[in-house]
Amino acid sequence: MEEIEDVPRETMVGSDLVDVGRIVDEIGGFSIDIVPDRTLEDIRENRPGENLRRKILSLPESPGVYMYLNRDGKVIYVGKAKRLKRRVSSYFNRMHSVLRTNLLVRNIVDMRFIVVASEEEALHLENAMIKEYSPRYNVLLKDDKSYPWIVLTAEMYPRVFLTREHTEKGRYFGPYTNVASAKTVLQLIRDIYPLRSCRHAITPDVVKRGKLRLCLDYHIGKCGGACQGLIGEAAYADTVSSVRKILGGGTVELERMLLQQMNGLAAELRFEEAAQVKEKYLLVKKYNAKSVIPMAENGDFDIFGYAEDEDGRSAYVNFIHLHNGAVVQSLNLEYRRRLEEQGAEILSMAVSEVSRRFDRKFAKVIVPFLPDVEFEGVTFTVPQRGAMRGILGVAEKNVRQYMADKIKQAEKLNPDTAVERLMERMKADFRLTVQPRHIECFDNSNIQGTNPVASCVVFRNGKPSKKDYRHFLIKTVVGADDFASMKEVLHRRYSRMMSEGESLPDMVVVDGGKGQLSAAVEAFDEMGIRGQVALVGIAKRLEEIYFPGDSFPLYIDKKSPSLRVVQHLRDEAHRFGITHHRLRRSKGQAVSVLDTIQGIGPATVTRLMRRFKSLKRIREATQEELEAEIGQAKARLVHDALASTTE
Secondary structure (H helix, E strand, C coil): CCCHHHCCHHHHHCCHHHHHHHHHHHHCCCCCCCCCCCCHHHHHCCCCCHHHHHHHHCCCCCCEEEEEECCCCCEEEEEEECCHHHHHHHHHCCCCCCHHHHHHHHCCCEEEEEECCCHHHHHHHHHHHHHHHCCCCCCEEECCCCCCEEEEECCCCCCEEEECCCCCCEEEECCCCCHHHHHHHHHHHHHHCCCCCCCCCCCHHHHHHCCCCCCHHHHCCCCCCHHHCCCCHHHHHHHHHHHHHHHCCCHHHHHHHHHHHHHHHHHCCCHHHHHHHHHHHHHHHHHHHHHCCCCCCCCEEEEEEEEECCCCCEEEEEEEEEECCEEEEEEEEEEECCCCCCHHHHHHHHHHHHHHHHCCCCCEEECCCCCCCCCCCCEEECCCCHHHHHHHHHHHHHHHHHHHHHHHHHHHHCHHHHHHHHHHHHHHHCCCCCCCCEEEEEEEEEECCEEEEEEEEEEECCEECHHHCEEEECCCCCCCCHHHHHHHHHHHHHHHHHHCCCCCCCEEEEECCHHHHHHHHHHHHHHCCECCEEEEEECCCCCCEECCCCCCCECCCCCCHHHHHHHHHHHHHHHHHHHHHHHHHHHHHHHHHHHCCCCCCHHHHHHHHHHHCCHHHHHHCCHHHHHHHHCHHHHHHHHHHHHCCCC
């Protein structure tokens, strides 16, 4: 293929581009114009070879679209630029922070470019070429859903119905991102207006010959009997005109018109007709109360909402066209990032895509931020407060719901997706080198130094693994010393795991601030595992996350799933530890009372506890029950001793 900039203007954006794509498919790629001369050092440093450098230097400082080719002549990337030379050069003058960008540059062997009149035109051409060639490194538009439309057919007696295919002649309204909302509109129309629902081809000849019979819809008042000429074309056309107004978002004007009509008929004392109009008016009013967004001013508004998922891999855009508060058009788009695409760039692509699909010319558009392309004749508004901000909030709410639904659907089809997403998020939030698939959390429990215990809870893939939970009795620490207790427990836990050849966890969490974390660091240093296992501390007051050697804590977003997992770990460790501590304290209290009885030894105490389970039940037991277990003499001693004490 010769230099693309020499292609006539109409060829650049017309149907001929598709033909070029077909030729590329047939031959397996473009022919390479330059001799690949990039050395290994050039590739490592993201430098072009001499031949490619000359081609880049010859690029104009004007808007256009560029294509990068690999050794096979395949298009691997398509981009737009306000200044071609500056943009293309930026790929080859530095190492990039994103690995995929560096991989793209290393695979570039040749390039093509097209000069256009404006950056907006470059954007439209870029979108068309991405669809044509599906380049490996371009942002991917995931729009595999066929949205429903409502069609008003072009017939003698038009029909109105829901469809996902554009097979009927007529006017299409939509698309509707929600099937339920589309059905609500249809139900409103059918409740108010007697349009036919049959599929018969009704012509004057068919009506004259009386070949069709009246159906049930006619007898229940849902059809005017067009098949037998019981409603004239003019009257039916008036009905269709009202239906077209509803589908065009004119329900507010329709409500106002019906109110005037009702009042006019009542003033003329035509009460029966007024009552019929009132029924229609109330139906429209009820629909508007649920479906129309109250606005300070009427008119048309085009709104784009934007959202990104937690890992930033996908961006979502919602487009809404409002007419007097009614949603006339709505479209959701999902973009999968491949390189370093920014939100402004993706928003520009979405505006171009909506303009192409609906053949719309925008004038005033409400957006959350400015796109990176200037559109001729379009004024973009980024509202911060007031009515406009409320209108933007509608699109943002829709796009967040769409994103949540897409994520839930993906996780339902593949449960591992949710785990992978969570692990990657935790890896980023806690500055880890590996995903924290195996996490352990420790907590100490004691009351004034009595019955000190520690708990260890284990999470695998973000979920509790209760079979791996462990209790520890503090053996070497005297009194209430949480720091020394934490050090002892960690020593015992991981020394044993290493001696038995078990794999160490990916991350260890200690319940506490700097003090507990410092004790854990000492233990890790003595065992020689610091640096092998990630270690963090969590303080309860403000949910601060502390890292070893870092004076300042990390505050993770309260809504972050990473923080929720750590909070769950901390709460589970506390629950598990305090339950064990209470049990030991209760047993200790029971044993201490029985041990004070002269003539009652440890074996007897054990038999009593095994039989009655608690001190309370031993106290409530009869003399005969005690004798049956430990004999008459010991039973009398226990019974008398417990009778002289209180619980």
